Structures are given as structure tokens and as C-alpha cells.
Amino acid sequence: MSETRCIGVLALQGAFIEHVHHLQRCIDKFSDYDKAIRVTTVRTAQELWQCDGLVIPGGESTAMSLIAQRTNLYDDLYRFVHDPNKCIWGTCAGLIFISDNLMTQGNLINTLKLLHVTVKRNAFGRQAQSFIQKCDFSNFIDNCNDFPATFIRAPVIDEILDPENVEVLYRLDKPDCPQDGLIVAVKQNDNILATSFHPELAEDDLRFHDYFIREFILKR
Numbered sequence: 001m002s003e004t005r006c007i008g009v010l011a012l013q014g015a016f017i018e019h020v021h022h023l024q025r026c027i028d029k030f031s032d033y034d035k036a037i038r039v040t041t042v043r044t045a046q047e048l049w050q051c052d053g054l055v056i057p058g059g060e061s062t063a064m065s066l067i068a069q070r071t072n073l074y075d076d077l078y079r080f081v082h083d084p085n086k087c088i089w090g091t092c093a094g095l096i097f098i099s100d101n102l103m104t105q106g107n108l109i110n111t112l113k114l115l116h117v118t119v120k121r122n123a124f125g126r127q128a129q130s131f132i133q134k135c136d137f138s139n140f141i142d143n144c145n146d147f148p149a150t151f152i153r154a155p156v157i158d159e160i161l162d163p164e165n166v167e168v169l170y171r172l173d174k175p176d177c178p179q180d181g182l183i184v185a186v187k188q189n190d191n192i193l194a195t196s197f198h199p200e201l202a203e204d205d206l207r208f209h210d211y212f213i214r215e216f217i218l219k220r
């Protein structure tokens with residue numbers, strides 16, 4: 001294998017180590033990837049620019065945005081995520097951090113204005129209302145009809161601002177939610193993925209990370 005791809009996981013704050021472990025377990029488990037893959041944590045601009053893709057984890061989007069600004073990483077992050085040759089995956093707070101527009105508390109967060117959506121933070125209520133729901137993702141991940149998706153003070157996508165380039169991957173059915181469901185997973189162009197839930201917390205279930213590697217990282 002001649003080529004190597006490097007996936008970075010933004011490690012300023014939040015659930016980054018779980019993403020590192022899931023990605024590393026995919027690399028160790030699946031022998032049919034057609035390029036070598038390496039995973040690294042990202043805290044500096046130098047670490048960032050070695051990467052072909054970046055996972056922005058869950059955590060607290062306000063804190064993540066503030067730390068990025070205080071450590072002077074924000075401008076590099078902005079340029080990196082806007083480079084169409086890079087693959088970006090935001091989960092939960094990461095989804096909030098990459099979005100164009102926030103419905104609430106928007107003034108506290110300087111977002112990266114990459115994903116053309118309006119996001120509603122904490123859409124399901126407080127920490128105690130966190131939940132795991134089995135979801136059928138088989139329309140975009142082969143045979144994946146029972147993925148245990150963990151929602152922790154999760155956001156939802158309230159509005160798609162650029163329907164030509166943003167594709168809804170999954171709508172969540174919950175009692176009392178709009179008839180066609182709440183948007184919790186989207187893809188923008190062929191290099192940006194965003195999920196309101198935490199696939200890295202699905203213990204022993206590598207299907208979502210394998211999907212990101214195969215459909216995003218290895219396709220470029």
C-alpha cells in the first residue's frame with residue numbers, strides 16, 4: 001500500500017478519545033481498506049495540517065469554540081474545514097461547531113460556518129433526558145438497521161439552508177416530534193458528515209466509523 005491517509009480527531013475538549021479508539025479499532029479489524037490509515041489527536045495547527053480528515057467530537061460546543069480561539073487554532077481550523085479536499089465529521093457539539101447558524105445561544109459560539117443548516121441545541125432537554133435509540137441507517141450504511149445511537153443533550157437540525165448540497169441521511173422518530181421526524185444526520189457535498197448523536201459511544205459497534213472511513217476518507 002503506497003498511500004496513507006491521516007484522520008485527526010480534534011482534542012481540545014469532549015469525547016475525543018472514544019473516536020480515536022473506534023477509528024483505530026476499524027483500522028486493526030478491517031483488512032480490506034485500500035490505503036493505509038493513521039489516526040492522531042489534534043491540538044495544534046501543525047498536527048491539523050498533517051491530516052486528510054478531521055473528526056470534531058461531542059462535548060460542549062461553547063467551550064470548544066472558546067478553547068479554539070484562546071489557543072489560536074480557530075483560524076487554521078476555519079481554513080482546514082473549508083478546504084474541499086478535506087473530509088470533516090462533526091458529532092453532537094462538533095455538529096454545532098461546524099454549522100452556519102444556531103437558533104439559541106448563538107452569540108456565545110463562534111461557529112466554523114461550514115455546514116449550511118440551522119441547529120437547535122439541547123433539542124431533547126437536559127442531560128437526564130439523554131437516551132439511546134436503535135436506528136435504521138440501512139439507506140446509507142449496508143445492512144445497518146439496528147444502530148444504537150446515543151443522544152446526550154443532543155442538537156437537531158431545524159432547517160437545511162442549502163438543500164441542493166445538504167442531503168438528509170436520517171430523521172429520528174420520537175413521540176411528539178414533527179410527522180416526518182427530526183433531522184439528526186446529514187451529508188454535505190461528498191466530504192462533510194454531521195450527526196447529532198455519538199456513534200463513538202456504541203460499544204463494539206464500529207459500523208459508523210467504518211462508513212466514515214470507506215465513504216469519505218478512502219474515496220478521496
Ligand SMILES: NC(=O)CC[C@H](N)C(=O)O
Pocket residue numbers: 057058059060061062091092093094096121122152153154155
Ligand atoms: N453531547 C454533546 O456533544 C452535547 C452538546 C451540547 N449540548 C452543546 O451544546 O454543545
